[in-house]
Amino acid sequence: MQLDQTQFEQGLVVEVEIGSLVVEGSPRSAGEDQDHIQALVEVRAPLPPVLVHRQTMRVIDGIHRLRAAQLRGDDKIAVAYFDGSESDAFVLAVESNITHGLPLSMADRKRAASRIITSHPQWSDRMIASATGLSPGTVSEIRRRAAGDTLAEGSRIGQDGRVRPVNSAAGRELAGRLIRENPGLSLRQIARAARISPETARDVRNRIHRGEDPLPKPRVRARPKPKPLAEEPSRNRAGAAGQTTGTARIAARVAAVDRLKSDPALRFSETGRTLLRLLNLHTLSGAEWQAIIDSVPPHCTSVVADLAHACAGVWGEVAARMEHQTVRHG
Structure with missing residues (x-):
């Protein structure tokens, strides 16, 4: 949870009267665990x-810990204060009880998530999770049930503290209008006004410059190619030969890199x-590269493509220099 550090008195621990403390509103529905309390009573080191x-x-x-202190007959207990809202205090109670001590049950965690969705509706599913x-996914399902299968519109705060729209389509449309009307705006200004990331703003700008729509078209899965018929032996042989050639090229690269590794x-120099x-990156198979390509989100594809072209150019220059060096030393 992204709580302001000023909400805690860092390093400040004070002793207070046990009778002044209130015990209610715990996220633990089963109540206190007497065995755990008794185990804490036996602990000699300060808790x-x-x-x-x-x-x-x-x-x-x-x-x-409080109940254990009472059983020991203590009048006071060491306390660290939290200054914040009651809803934030509940979130902190949940976080504290999943990271140490006696963990919350799955049912308690789900009930806590439902309560946090109500008190912090702008938080993303990942942040609540x-x-x-x-x-x-579990938080998303709890949110859907709480909202009657209609998710809230607007923005949510992610785990990194940044505000992002639930649906970026409206943000992309607004960014497109801003770019057309104010071509001198920076990507950060566009992103801030449209409440999208700078990378999404860059993608929108690139699309507009290419004469495309700000919204990427939904991906359509390619239909599987029909299996070659038995009466097409020549095509089958050509496809198999191409596949074998590609596999052989990858195997040759792997063997060459392995030789260099030895x-x-x-091996014994940093460079x-x-x-x-x-x-070693270039020993990946075609299927592995395709999996990487398929995992790139639509708003990043143009940036990745530009970087890939730039990297290809760098490797081309490296190859030319190495060939020149080979000729010079040969």
């Missing part, structure tokens, strides 16, 4: 301070190891 919401004096984290120890002149790491 971590109890986390308390200053405005309400409600215990956010450490109820079992991080706070509750659930998967983003060369001490490269040599850097070269080997770069060359």
Whole structure:
């Protein structure tokens, strides 16, 4: 959870009267675990301070430690204060009880997620999942049920603290209008105004410059090619030969890189190891490259394509220099 650091009194622990603390609103529906409390009673080392919401004096984290202190007959307990809203205090209580101590049950985590969706509707599924120890898919399903299968419009705050639209289509359309009307605007200005990422703004600008629509067309899966018929032996042989040639080329690259890896002149120098790491990338098979290509989100494809062209140019220049060096030393 992206809580402001000023909400905590960093490093400040104070002792307060146990009777001044409030124990209610715990995310743990099953109540207190007596065996866990008894185990804490037997601990001789000082226990971590109890986390308390200053405005309400409600215990956010450490109820079992508090009960253990009471059983030992203590009048006071070490406390660290949290200054923030009650809804943020609940989120912090959930986070604290999935990272240490006695973990929350799955049912408690789901109930907590439902409550956080209500109190923090602008948070993304991934951010709530991080706070509750659930998967983003589970949080998404809880959100759908809570909203009656209609997701809220607008923006959500991601785990990195950035605001992103639930549906970027409107943002792309707005960015397209801004680019047409104000071509001098920077990508950051466009992104801020349209509430999209700078990379998405760049993709929109590139599309407009190419005369395309700001919105990428949905991907259409290519239909599987029909299997070659038995009466087409020549085509079958040509396809098999092409596949064999491609496999052979990859095998040759792998063998060449492996030979270079065994060369001490490269293995035992920093620049040599850097070269080997770069060359090793190009031993991937065609299927592995295709999987990488398919995983690139639509708003990043133009940037990746530009970088791929640039990298190809760099390797071309490296090849030319190496060939020149070979001729000069040969």
